[in-house]
Amino acid sequence: MSASSGAGGDAGAPADVGQLADAGAPAVGEVALALQHAAKSFGAVQALIDGSVELRAGEVHALLGENGAGKSTLVKILAGVYQPDSGTLVVAGREVTLHGPAAARAAGIAVIYQEPTLFPDLTVAENMFIGRQPLRSGRRIDQGAMRAEAAEIFKRLGVPLDPGRIARGLSIADQQVVEIGKALSLNARVIVMDEPTAALSASEVARLFDVVRTLRGQGAAVLFISHRLEEIFTICQRVTVMRDGKHVLTDDVSNLTADDMVRAMVGRELEKRSRGEQAEPGQTVLEISRLTREGVFIDISLAVRAGEVVALAGLVGSGRSEVARAVFGIDKYDAGGVNVRGKPLRKASPTGAMAAGIGFVPEDRRQQGLVMDMSVQQNVALASLGRLRQAGFIRASSERALASDWAARLAIKYSRLTDPVSMLSGGNQQKVVLAKWLSRKPTVLIVDEPTRGIDIATKAEVHHLLLQLARDGVGILMISSELPEVLLVSDRILVMREGRLAAEFTRSEATEERIIAAATGQAEKQPADQAPADGAPADQTAADPTTADQTAADSTTPPRRVP
Amino acid sequence: MTAEVLRREPPQAPIDTSERGLAERVFRIRESGIVVVLVLFVAVTAGLQHRFLSASNIQFVLVNTVIFALLALGETMVVVSRNVDLSVGSVLGMSAYLSANLFGRHPGIPIPVVFLVGLGIGLGWGIVNGLVVAAGRVPSLVVTLASLYIIRGIDILIVGGGMVTANTLPGSFVDIPKETVLGIPYVAIAVAVVVAIGAYYLRSFRSGRDLYAIGSNPDAARLAGIPIGRRVFMSFAVSGAIAGVAGVLWAAQYGTVDSTAGTGYELTVVTAVVVGGVAIFGGSGSAVGAALGALLLATINSALYVLGISSFWDQAIAGFLLIFAITLDRIISVRLTEALRLRSARRAA
Numbered sequence: 001m002s003a004s005s006g007a008g009g010d011a012g013a014p015a016d017v018g019q020l021a022d023a024g025a026p027a028v029g030e031v032a033l034a035l036q037h038a039a040k041s042f043g044a045v046q047a048l049i050d051g052s053v054e055l056r057a058g059e060v061h062a063l064l065g066e067n068g069a070g071k072s073t074l075v076k077i078l079a080g081v082y083q084p085d086s087g088t089l090v091v092a093g094r095e096v097t098l099h100g101p102a103a104a105r106a107a108g109i110a111v112i113y114q115e116p117t118l119f120p121d122l123t124v125a126e127n128m129f130i131g132r133q134p135l136r137s138g139r140r141i142d143q144g145a146m147r148a149e150a151a152e153i154f155k156r157l158g159v160p161l162d163p164g165r166i167a168r169g170l171s172i173a174d175q176q177v178v179e180i181g182k183a184l185s186l187n188a189r190v191i192v193m194d195e196p197t198a199a200l201s202a203s204e205v206a207r208l209f210d211v212v213r214t215l216r217g218q219g220a221a222v223l224f225i226s227h228r229l230e231e232i233f234t235i236c237q238r239v240t241v242m243r244d245g246k247h248v249l250t251d252d253v254s255n256l257t258a259d260d261m262v263r264a265m266v267g268r269e270l271e272k273r274s275r276g277e278q279a280e281p282g283q284t285v286l287e288i289s290r291l292t293r294e295g296v297f298i299d300i301s302l303a304v305r306a307g308e309v310v311a312l313a314g315l316v317g318s319g320r321s322e323v324a325r326a327v328f329g330i331d332k333y334d335a336g337g338v339n340v341r342g343k344p345l346r347k348a349s350p351t352g353a354m355a356a357g358i359g360f361v362p363e364d365r366r367q368q369g370l371v372m373d374m375s376v377q378q379n380v381a382l383a384s385l386g387r388l389r390q391a392g393f394i395r396a397s398s399e400r401a402l403a404s405d406w407a408a409r410l411a412i413k414y415s416r417l418t419d420p421v422s423m424l425s426g427g428n429q430q431k432v433v434l435a436k437w438l439s440r441k442p443t444v445l446i447v448d449e450p451t452r453g454i455d456i457a458t459k460a461e462v463h464h465l466l467l468q469l470a471r472d473g474v475g476i477l478m479i480s481s482e483l484p485e486v487l488l489v490s491d492r493i494l495v496m497r498e499g500r501l502a503a504e505f506t507r508s509e510a511t512e513e514r515i516i517a518a519a520t521g522q523a524e525k526q527p528a529d530q531a532p533a534d535g536a537p538a539d540q541t542a543a544d545p546t547t548a549d550q551t552a553a554d555s556t557t558p559p560r561r562v563p
Numbered sequence: 564m565t566a567e568v569l570r571r572e573p574p575q576a577p578i579d580t581s582e583r584g585l586a587e588r589v590f591r592i593r594e595s596g597i598v599v600v601l602v603l604f605v606a607v608t609a610g611l612q613h614r615f616l617s618a619s620n621i622q623f624v625l626v627n628t629v630i631f632a633l634l635a636l637g638e639t640m641v642v643v644s645r646n647v648d649l650s651v652g653s654v655l656g657m658s659a660y661l662s663a664n665l666f667g668r669h670p671g672i673p674i675p676v677v678f679l680v681g682l683g684i685g686l687g688w689g690i691v692n693g694l695v696v697a698a699g700r701v702p703s704l705v706v707t708l709a710s711l712y713i714i715r716g717i718d719i720l721i722v723g724g725g726m727v728t729a730n731t732l733p734g735s736f737v738d739i740p741k742e743t744v745l746g747i748p749y750v751a752i753a754v755a756v757v758v759a760i761g762a763y764y765l766r767s768f769r770s771g772r773d774l775y776a777i778g779s780n781p782d783a784a785r786l787a788g789i790p791i792g793r794r795v796f797m798s799f800a801v802s803g804a805i806a807g808v809a810g811v812l813w814a815a816q817y818g819t820v821d822s823t824a825g826t827g828y829e830l831t832v833v834t835a836v837v838v839g840g841v842a843i844f845g846g847s848g849s850a851v852g853a854a855l856g857a858l859l860l861a862t863i864n865s866a867l868y869v870l871g872i873s874s875f876w877d878q879a880i881a882g883f884l885l886i887f888a889i890t891l892d893r894i895i896s897v898r899l900t901e902a903l904r905l906r907s908a909r910r911a912a
Binding site for chain 1: 583586767772773775776779780782783786788789842846847899900901902903904906
């Protein structure tokens, strides 16, 4: 263990302030944690098939993979939240089984989630030491010692955070620092950071990286998850790539290019897209102009024409769903406007959006799309109650007629229309949400992750259904994280990154690599004669989002294709 | 009071700990605000009716406060962990009758034993509430609403049409609330000490802090490995036990106990706790504040009586105070969050 970087940790510090130089801690370069061939399934879904990762003391190790590659499952196994069905976990040379979060903590593993979970009413110091507060005589909490220990840890991390203030009002970045401080106070030798930078500003990311470097210098093993490739080049020494629940490669970051990583993430042979001829798009039905919600999305302009499927791609958290929510009137926006068939839409009014002919299939069908305890027919009829009403009453018979009609058209599988919708499978539930909106004959349909968590066969049915709707003249705005789906269904693809439109591709131009490159801000490798005349490495151009976004968003022509 | 609190906008303070200072100041103002209202009430009432500050009336108010302040201590422990105990009035009623009845059945029974019996009855019901809430994972609002009715029902079955009257009680028992030192009832001093101990426990012991943590963010509490079930169970057991002791005190003070003793007390207690600055959704507030809330309600009650104003107003004013306190806390919480967020942001910039 490097005594040089231990900066006061070795001499005279209170014994239980997080010292990484504990007896039994692996020396720098030795394997601190190794997960081998872990598998985990939920019912019929194989979330993780072959998860392997090896972390060495004193390294920052990147974990890369597309959404659904099994990263979160792997993290939760390390956190002790999930128990793997098979596979082994070795921590500091000893094989361990983690029965719960407490066991993971005891093994020296700390997980910092994207959105930390703090106690807003308690002080920062108490958040770090809850349940383990330093005591004085009579088992009373020693507030002074607790705050001193917290202050000591913040000093080691080099962050000016007051341990005595309450956690309420801390920025996400500061909350993460509190979680990191907690990990240190727990003597964690393995620190897992699940997309810690997703919600941070550039200066906050820089500070986080300083903290991560300090951790590394003190001999911790850090597993760093991020979708931003430039961050991985900045902070990580090695990288493990996962795809479809399996380990793909582990290598030194310096041995790989961004392209290598993207290719390893996407991996699969591009699927042959086959779909029927689409009708020529008609007039513009949905027009979003310069829509801005401070801190969430900025200057979003796009148009959807009748009979057209427009995809909004990008990473989770890039602001896609938020745009959809603002268009449908669930959230307010600060600037810009929305027109449906040329008529401006009232701000923040779902009723107005519905009246104008917009349908919205939200991301989370269990929470937002359905009333789980109500019957299938009630859920289908929910958006059509105005039409079904007779003298103020809803007749069960007309509700039933509407529901059975749409259930047949969408091939929804159910035993009785009066069963609670919670009894249906995920795919059939999603069809119920679709039926709810289709029965209103919408002009514009916004679908957010339409096939998340549903099986392959139903997925194909939903895709077919969306295309069928487009043929019937509905304008569809689809948000999706699944690139094969985006490439299969959409006519045009807009890519969002960090709240802005980063690129636009036509159907023929789009490839998974290009969408990922645009979504992660990783400029595509271009031939020298086409590259911007600056000779800077690709990831540096990408590090300046304003210029990158500006060029991409403002140019009417999409990014050039590699010959 | 609103203006008093809200006008305290972020003053310029040293950067490093200004956020801590702001939060602490707001909470201190919140509690001293009750004292201000209390003093105003006493001053105005005493100005109109000198009798209000007579020794006997002060004693009356304090003894009245004692029971609610005790109940408020237990209720605070429950409410900070994002639960509520609505059964305290019924527990108090049953304990009051059964303990007072002991004197008639077992003449010469030592008074401490009677208090222990009352405590035991309350503890028993507290354990029942705690078990159902903690182990059954049933919302405490429902559980204790049910036990409110169940306990009252059993009480009525036991008491029937009967009652315990003051003449069956030994003089030394009935005199407990009347013993004073320097005009202050002993029980008031005793309860003040108990409340202080309770407040200290909640502030300075791990299990006490756990209750705040559970109320502040239950999910985070689970992730942090806090034994939520055990802590919640304990808070209900303590609240029940306290209500049992309060029942014995109630019997001593009023002398006549029938099956309606303590009816509706649960709402007064919850009101006192919330007026006293304990957040109804948990996470913050202190037992001292809750006791001050109880004192304020008892003072208002007495002031109206002394001024000859209909006691209907008493309830209306309690209701008004409740809404006022909750609205105020909500505003404070929102503005405090915003102020802290802005300061952190400014500091980072």
